[in-house]
Amino acid sequence: MTVLGLRGRQWMVVALVVGCCYLVTSGIALTGAWTTLNRDPTNAELQRAANAEVARRWEAWPASRVFPGQLSYSMDDEHSEYAERTGIVPDGGCEQGVDSELATTLRKHGCKAVLRATYVDQLQGIVTTVGVLVFPDPWQADKAYKELPDSHGPDGTGTVRPALRAAAFPGTAAARFTDAARQDRTSDRGGPYVVLTTSGQSDGRPAAAITKERPGEPFAMAPQIGHAIARSLSVRALPDCSKSEWRC
Template sequence: MLGLRARQWMVVAIVLGCTYLATSAIALTGAWATLHRDPTNAELQRAANAEVARRWEAWPAERVFPGRLSYGPPDGDAEYATRAGIVPDTGCEQGVDPELMTTLRKHGCKAVLRATYVDQLEGIVTTVGVVVFADPWAADRAFKELPGAQGPDGGGAKPALRAAAFPGTASARFDDAARQDRTSDRGGPYVVLTTSGQSDGRPAKAIKKRRPGEPFAAAPQIAAAIARTLSLRSLPDCEKSEWRC
C-alpha cells in the first residue's frame, strides 16, 4: 500500500515538474519574442518624442547653437550670423526678465539655454534663448501667453530674454538696456526667444523711432532655424546609444 502511494506521489511530482517546465519554456519564449520583435509604431513615436525632448541636454551646446546661421530675403543673397558665444548658465531665472519668468514658471520651465549672434555687418546683435519644457503641450501654452513680438517705439523690448554680451566680440556692449526687439517661436517642447539691439550698445530709450528696413529681420530667421533643428524628429535607430527604444 505504501509503495503504491509512493508511486502515485512520484507521478504527481513528475506531472507538476513537467507543467512547470512547460510554463517556463512558454514564458521564456514569450520574453525572447518580445525582446527580439520589431518595435510597434506607437513605440517608435514615443522613442522619437523622447529623443527630441532630451536634445537640450544630450546634444553639445555647439550643436544646439551652430557657429553660423544663414538669413536674408527668400529671393536675395544669403548672409550669415556668427555666434559670439554661449552662456554656460542654463537657469530659467537667470535667462529672462522676472515678469516673463512668471509665465515660464507656471508652465514648468526646465532650463533656458542662451547664445549670442552677430549679423554679417556686425551692426546688430541677437541673443537667442531656448526655453525647455517637459512636453510640446506645456511649450505651446507658454508660447501663447508670451508678450508681443517687439517693444513699442522707443520703449525697448521688455519683458524679454536677457541679453548676453561676450567681451572681445562685436556683442561686447550689448546689455539689457540696449534691447530694442524681441521675437518668439516654438518647436516641439521648446520655445525659442530672441532679443536684439545694436552692437554699439546704445540704450533703447535713446531710439525715438524704429529704423527703416527691418534691421532686426535676422532674429526670427535665426530662431526658426534653431527651433526647426531641435524639434525635427528622426527615425529611431535602436542600435544607437542616443535612442531609448
C-alpha cells in the same frame, strides 16, 4: 505493495507533472520574451522613441549643435548672409535667463532650463541673443508660448521688456549688448521647446534712445535664426535602435 509505497509513487507522479508544467510555462515565457526582444518595434513605440529623443536633445546634444557656429539668414530675396555665434552661456535656470515677469509664466508651465547664445549679423552691427526654453512636453511649451508677449520693435517707449535677457561676451562684437540695449524680441516654438530672441545694436546704445523706427527690417535676422534653431531641436528623426542615443 504497501499503502505507503503507493502513496510515494503517487507523489512522484504529481511532482513530475508539476515539474513538466513549470518547464512548459518557462518555455512559453522564454519564447515570448525572445519574440518581444527580437520583433520590430510597433509604430506607437517608434513614435514614443522619437518624441523621447527630441525631448532629450537639450541635454544630449553638445552646446555647439544646439547653437551652430553659423546660421544663414536673408535680408532680402536676393542673397543669404551668415550670423556668427559669439558665445554660449553656461546652462542656467529659467529665472536667470529671462526678465522676472516672464519667469512667473515659465515657472507655471514647468520650465526646466533656459539655454542662451549670442549671434552677430554679417556686418557685425546687429546683436541677437537666442534662448531655448525647455519644457516637460509640447503641450506645456504651447501653453507657455501662447502667454508670451507679442514681438516688439524700437518705438521710443524704452527697453524691450519683458524679454529674454541679453548675453554679452567681452572681446567680441557683442561685448556692449546689455538688457538696456534690447530693441526687439521674437518667439517661436518647436516640440517641447520655446525659442526666444532679443536683439539690439552692437554699439550698445540704449533702446530708450531710439525715438523712431529705423527703415527696413534691421532685426530681420533674429526670427530667422530663432526658427532655424527651433526646427533643428524639434524635427523628429527616424528612430535607429542600433544607436545609443535611441531608447527603443
